[in-house]
Amino acid sequence: MLQDCYGDDLSIFAVEGDINTLFSLFGNMLDGVHENVLEKMKDELKERKVEELLSKVDNIIRRLEKKDEKERNIENRDKDSARNAVTSSLFATKGAPSDLVTYATVDSLAQQRDLLLQQIADEETKIAELEARRQEQSRIAQDRLADLQKIASQFEQAADMCSAAS
Numbered sequence: 001m002l003q004d005c006y007g008d009d010l011s012i013f014a015v016e017g018d019i020n021t022l023f024s025l026f027g028n029m030l031d032g033v034h035e036n037v038l039e040k041m042k043d044e045l046k047e048r049k050v051e052e053l054l055s056k057v058d059n060i061i062r063r064l065e066k067k068d069e070k071e072r073n074i075e076n077r078d079k080d081s082a083r084n085a086v087t088s089s090l091f092a093t094k095g096a097p098s099d100l101v102t103y104a105t106v107d108s109l110a111q112q113r114d115l116l117l118q119q120i121a122d123e124e125t126k127i128a129e130l131e132a133r134r135q136e137q138s139r140i141a142q143d144r145l146a147d148l149q150k151i152a153s154q155f156e157q158a159a160d161m162c163s164a165a166s
Helices: 002-013 020-047 050-092 097-165
Strands: none
Touching: 020 050
16 A cells, blocks of 8 residues: 555655565554544543443343342242132132142133134134135136126127128
8 A cells, every 4th residue: 555655755764675664654653543532432431421321221221120020029929829829719618639630620621722712713714814815716707707708799799790791
């Protein structure tokens, strides 16, 4: 690059035939610019209190994470409490352990039923979509058939006119 800029005049920067002086001068200048830019960036960041703002953001994130953790713990305790209430209510009514098994079976079957009902609803939606598409294609086919019949009638009339003229 320096050779492109200075051409044969590059030798004026040489000290006893050594061109490295220019390179080192150029490098020192770039280092100085780099340091100056870094200093200005640091000063600007300090002036705008960016580090302080980032610290505040970190504190907010930590508080939100703690809050989420507390909410998860409360939710888990509520679930455990509900489970214990159901279990204790089964035994409080002097239910036998088989009642607990029956309850679990009924709950499982209810979940399976809900899943099956959802699958049926999904399939019914697909069927309705296919039916709508079939009806649309049927209408298009009927329209095309009517157009073809119209064209056939026109050809018949033309053929009749040709045969009558000859």
